[in-house]
Amino acid sequence: MLPFRRAIIFAAFFITAFILIRRAHSPEAPNPIRKPPPKHPIDDSALHHAPSTSNPAKADIGQPDKPIPAQHAIEDLSKMSLYDKLAYQYPYDVESKFPAYVWQTWKSTPADQDFKFRDEEGSWSYHHPGFVHEVITDQVAVHVLRLFYAPIPEILEAYNALPEPVLKADFFRYLILLARGGIYSDIDTYALKSASEWIPDTVPQKSVGLVIGIEADPDRPDWKDWYSRRIQFCQWTIQSKPGHPVLRDIVSRITAETLKRKKEGTFITKEKSIVEFTGPAIWTDTIFDYFNDPRYFDMKHSAGEITYRNFTGMEKPKKVGDVIVLPITSFSPGVQQMGAKDYDDPMAFVKHDFEGTWKPESERHIGEAQ
Template structure:
């Protein structure tokens, strides 16, 4: 009997030890930034508000008055055309762009491996590499109901600006993953979020591109913390993308009207117009927007200090911010670990071919 009891006791201890290991291996809950509570209901309220405004413009027959949608503010029209549903799944799309699609003999051999990595690791996804000759038609199709957006895209004077704008446009309209053609997928997207994270409470994933701590950081980067835009994951209609599309559209049409939308005349650099500087500002605008978060008087704004030296994911409302290792592994600086790190998901080869594009 004593031997039997010892056996039972040993089994109980073993079970308790296994449960302890399982519990201790789980990452801690990811709290939102201090002082902020996401207002999830606002996403549905936005649509209701827009619908009420349109009903006020309705004729006696119950039809929207002629021109009502065209005179509504741009952000309202984008919200109406591309509503945001947090509860839906992330669409299984992978979007990339290049001068030619992979079926073309002109598609560069140096990108064959990186492009194939996305298909190989995501067999159930629809993977599209959109060539230059197709991009314009796709944007015209997606934004036919918002013609000023297409006008802005069509008016941009540099290929790099069109490439920047395209990623925001296609993700706003269709969602999924956008990643530059010179990126290598290291892990399937299904592993980018910890198992404990409820996907129905996440609508957007962004990574840190740069976290410089050197005093002359401004000579190398546009922001102290700079968010990555070579790889972005989003559900359709996310407010960050809506804000960015509206910003680029408004700035483009402003400069066009002023007659300065030309190389050498523009009053904004690529970085501050369509690139990482403007993109980072849009993300921070969302984090500090009282329309989406309960912000009490005296609460601290979310700034770069909330993300510097970050080593794991951080959740802010419906957004997951990944550390620099996730989309910039192996850069050898700013705390980025190597490509074999568990948090390394995408490797960027920094081809920078747009800088030597003869069309520039």
Template sequence: MLTFRKAVIAAVCLITFIVLLSTSHSTSQPQSVASTSGNDDTAQSPPQQAQKKSAVQQQTLESIADKPLREKLRYHFPYDLKSKFPAYIWQTWKYTPASGWFGETLRPMEASWTEMHPGFVHEVVADDTAIHLIKYLYAGVPEVTEAYESLPLAVLKADFFRYLILLARGGIYSDIDTIALKPASDWLPEKLDRSTVGLVVGIEADPDRPDWHEWYSRRIQFCQWTIQAKRGHPVLRDVVATITEETLRMKKAGILTKSKMDKTIVEFTGPAVWTDAVFNYFNNPDYFKSETGSPKNVTALDFTGITEHKKVGDVVVLPITSFSPGVRQMGAGEIDDPLAFVKHEFEGTWKPESERRVGGTIN
């Protein structure tokens, strides 16, 4: 006969059994789902998913590290033509405007860019911080950082910096001794679709004379004191790769010094290599094909004497007046010309003070 004591013991045992069964079922359920699910992401906990994603990213980076330089640059800085031009203005100098050492003659020039572009982020990157920015942006492409650090002259680093910052971030680069005459929103005709333009360059020199080579490095020379670009543009990728390769070549050969380089500054990092990169792009069959299927041979003759913008693919070339007004040669207009956008004072900030040309010295 079931006594009261036995009934209590039986009830306690039953309750304990039910609790244990419930606990066992709840803890085993995720294991059952994991074993029957075909989707690893739903089966894994958030930490496991994060670990798996990190492993995949690491594997991708390791495979990219073995690719040629241009492929690595393409991966790290993809180009999106339809994106907007980034609202950045980049300049570089020995000091920032906050420093008391920033030259007083430069202040109105630097301020003109902020005044003309109130909604833009305007950065003057000091020489001693530029390397840290480059190391951060190009952490995945260490040969670029090595090349930058190896350059033996400040002017070479200043040249290289403009291409590096535009490739990684996009926006406008302009030399510290330039004056913004009109905002960038006025540089292109209003009717021109900005989603079809990825690079804006201006003509520096158009010496239509037989002895042009005695004065300039190229028959048509594009200026690189002012450039507007979208992040990752192929021309920037090419010029960064070219300068990196040439720098490391000369370093390996033991001729990368102030006095032993086998290239001039203009050819190494200046307007010559920049002009070549633009024309190489125009004549690259991977980007441009004519109706016959072969690339058109784009030459200096396609740009000589132009008095308005000319669009080739996703590149707009501005006439000489736009970035070189007031030079009073080669057909350039004055600074009050409707197409005058940027005035370059040609201070020669990278030269010794005794060799600078305009407006006295810069401290």
């Protein structure tokens, strides 16, 4: 249970959010996409060469070309697709600031005696003074989502239908970032540096809406025995501005798949494991689909499809449109494989313990255990 003072803060936060949601549905509501990222041609050289070590901005693979056509202010969301409902509810403005939030989830909060991650949780507060930092329990998460997604009931239906805590935890991180933005990081992670250092100084923050890192780069013939994708993006740490299209897309996919499986009465199978359903596999697929989406990128003038080859072996950040992709060292330092360097490397930003949580390694990879 939250202490009284913290409960007051939560109540104020929720009331403010509710007012913002009401305003979003007024007749003067803005278009779903207020300002598209600036248009630049695809950098052909970056598609075939490693990023410059002196200027990471030169690793820009391409900028979004055009936004999805904006919707007019519509009161009746029932006539819109789920993707468009989410765009209407939470518009994306790449030129806004990254919200100063740190979101984490666990069975208890730092106010509870049985909370086991005080050092990890404290590292995020230490490196992000002035940020709103919340550890949200399953009981609180339900109420948070009801507040933010009440106008889109299929989201709530899908969340409640998920049968495993790990599935709900995966879904929640995308939902909270879509609605509020900020940083999500698993409870068993340590912040090694402030998020202000994640984006290279040469890259304007007004041109970036999503920061992701590589989880796995298994350059070996048997990579499919251990990982779900040749390049796998991690989703234990994500930074985003509200409404980003990647989050909008993955929320739409998980919702549609969940409601389909609810109707069929099937959820986790060997063909659709947790990692594929809500985890890093679908996260990685959604990101690559965004990188190759003609709604956002000028694919006619592209040097080719963006694939894992554009990221394997990278040691410096790459910018793909409005997305910063960090090398494996940034969110996976010290793993002693796949080119990851140690915790004291300048590019090491987050340490992940991979222990003490309800999400074992067997649920992140496709090894023989599955």
